[in-house]
Amino acid sequence: AVQPVGEIAKAVREWVxxxxxxxxxxxxxxxxxxxxxASALGKIRVDVGAxxxxxxxxxxxxxxxxxxxxxxxxxxxxxxxxxxxxxHGAGSSGQGGSVCPALAVAFGAGCALAMEQGEDExxxxxxxxxxxxxxxxxKTAHAVTVxxxxxxxAPADGRPWPRLPNMVCVSFRGLSGQxxxxxxxxxxxxxxxxxxxxxxxxxxxxxxxxxxxxxxGRESTEEDVTAAADAIAEVANELWxxx
Numbered sequence: 589a590v591q592p593v594g595e596i597a598k599a600v601r602e603w604v605x606x607x608x609x610x611x612x613x614x615x616x617x618x619x620x621x622x623x624x625x626a627s628a629l630g631k632i633r634v635d636v637g638a639x640x641x642x643x644x645x646x647x648x649x650x651x652x653x654x655x656x657x658x659x660x661x662x663x664x665x666x667x668x669x670x671x672x673x674x675x676h677g678a679g680s681s682g683q684g685g686s687v688c689p690a691l692a693v694a695f696g697a698g699c700a701l702a703m704e705q706g707e708d709e710x711x712x713x714x715x716x717x718x719x720x721x722x723x724x725x726x727k728t729a730h731a732v733t734v735x736x737x738x739x740x741x742a743p744a745d746g747r748p749w750p751r752l753p754n755m756v757c758v759s760f761r762g763l764s765g766q767x768x769x770x771x772x773x774x775x776x777x778x779x780x781x782x783x784x785x786x787x788x789x790x791x792x793x794x795x796x797x798x799x800x801x802x803x804x805g806r807e808s809t810e811e812d813v814t815a816a817a818d819a820i821a822e823v824a825n826e827l828w829x830x831x
Contacts, residue, residue: 651698
């Protein structure tokens, strides 16, 4: 995700204000800022006030609610007046369709649980991710490269995380992330990364092909992390030996 969202929002608003004052193309304050926070919900604190966004998308599955429920935060005033329904029907909101009560309750319960666990769970998951990386570095025959900001030993109180605490992207130089995923599909679940996006972001070419995304969750334990590190290191070392 592109960060920091709050500062980006401020820059967008300053640009819009300046744009309006110059009167170019007759636009004044016509730009809305939308933040897709689906992956952030339940992982880090999502404060729509601090984001200063006009629209924020949230997804229930991120907080363990069933798939098919989500929410769109809409800032009031001009933003709300700008939006128009594409599907019309009965309902006090003037929008077509009905929200499933069971899914809505599950979404609310998931959000409440995420807020209750808060920073303690963030710290626990961040510790697991750090442990996973440390173990991979110790168990693999070649260096494992962390992509993005360095992993913090612990979050600084009152400061935003430099990355999602439950997730890390690493690269196994000289290997194929897709081949790693195929050989480990029955033992460890993880994602490969878009090579074009990584190259476009300026990642060294030697690291692009071997890049993968690893993550933990609320049910993950230190034993799970050790088992995953053992399995990944075993297959990576085999592939390096065969190269």
